[in-house]
Amino acid sequence: VDLVLLDATDAAGLDALLPAGRLREPLTELCRASAVMITRADSRQDVEMIHSRLRTVAYSSEDAIEVVFRPESVMAVVSGERQPVDWCRKKKVWLVSGIGNSPSFRRSAESMGVEILGETAFEDHHAYDHSDIEKIRANLRDTGGEIVLTTEKDKGKLLPLLMPSDPWWMLRLGTAVIRGEDRLHRLIDGSPSDGIQRGGARA
Template identity: 25%
Template sequence: MREPAFWYRPSSSMSLLLSPLAAIYGAVAARRLQREGFDAGIPVFCVGNYHVGGAGKTPTVLALVKLLRDLGETPVVLSRGYGGRLRGPVMVEPGRHLAADVGDEPLMLARTVPVAVARERLDGLALAKSQGATVIVMDDGFQNPAIAKDASLIVIDAHRGLGNSCVFPAGPLRAPLPPQIERTDALIVVGEGSAAEAVAAKIAARDKPVLTAQLKADDAALSSLRGQRVLAFAGIGDPERFFRTLRSNGVEVVGQRAFADHHPFTQGEVDALVEEAKRDALKLVTTEKDLARLGAGAELPPWARGIVAFPVKLEFDSAIKLRRFVSERLFRARDPKFRKG
């Protein structure tokens, strides 16, 4: 879906009009958060958002996976597979599955880490454990109470924050903010800006860590684009963040085209982008997730070749602080005194 513009305005008549629906939705979501989850028997780390749309969860998952491996763990990612047709449980195979089967984010993640996709999280948990997982990393699912979490890491964009801070559909929040903050174990603020300061202060007041991080370009990708003019397009939760990341890394973005999150590109749309880029002598650039939706198996179809991805990774301003938090949570998860219920 494409996020309504009024979600990111201080006040609007549309938010006020939708507030009764938001009150009902928020009450149901808040009650759902109170439910007791199933004890997975192994540590569970959840990477989530307070709101709908993107904030940098996928790069956060990859950074967390790398850290867990450095600590000697065998992580398996558990995803609902949003946008895919398969209900699962199924292990994602990049050479076999398409984004239309399992979703773009799981397909992209599976190139780095084993990913189990399942509409029913408990079924996916069983499959992930059968793969030898010593720790589960949940990609999204913070508001889903099915599985108890040992650590919930919430990702928020420093530039956009939480918009008008209203609950869906009056705003972008998936549930009222207080019960979400109560269940937050760490906040990760991505990028530059002041829009997340109020939330960060609330988390810090609860003596929970607030971690800051930046999206950094892949060196090889950046080198290949240096000195070139580009036409950038993206169908993610926050396309503007992608365009900002390109520019902050010194890429000359001459044109940009934003599409709705998880947009299923047609050949006609891609043909038009390719033609525009050729006409203006521009390089056509998109995100890894968007490129995953264009692929057929391991290769791009002929009409999409020439489009390049711009990979990014999340770098924490204090890697030591993140490592300390994760190590402590792993210890607590395995200590009978701290068993989750």
């Protein structure tokens, strides 16, 4: 199964190929994909912008599968202890991320009901060092924060730099299909009758 993932919060990224945009291939090549999956589909306005772009290349937007990412649990970066999302509610947190979409991470944190005291958002693939950690520790201390909340992607880079006493936690996200779940299951199960409709034809 060849799935193409399009971020609903980054419609502008569909304007050009890498490095100017997000595309590895032109949108016209979607005809080779098994399906298009629109991620971070929380906002209908954002999703409709993606559907509009798909229609410009004669891709039937009705075929697109839509998914959202929802907070599932948190895990202590050093010890591996796990807690439910409700454990974080009303906690005073400092956000840390080195990903391509830090606003999305912030929205996920906000949905948990935490009090965000501040945020350190690095560029994607940031290489953390001890200086970064010391600055973040100082931010947490100076603002009266309780925990640092980071992403699953950043955990592996941060772990070697932290001490057992550091209250750093990682947010674990779950994926929920909000449109096209049956079709996704058919694709995974290998149903031969589930082609993609493009320009009114089945492929």
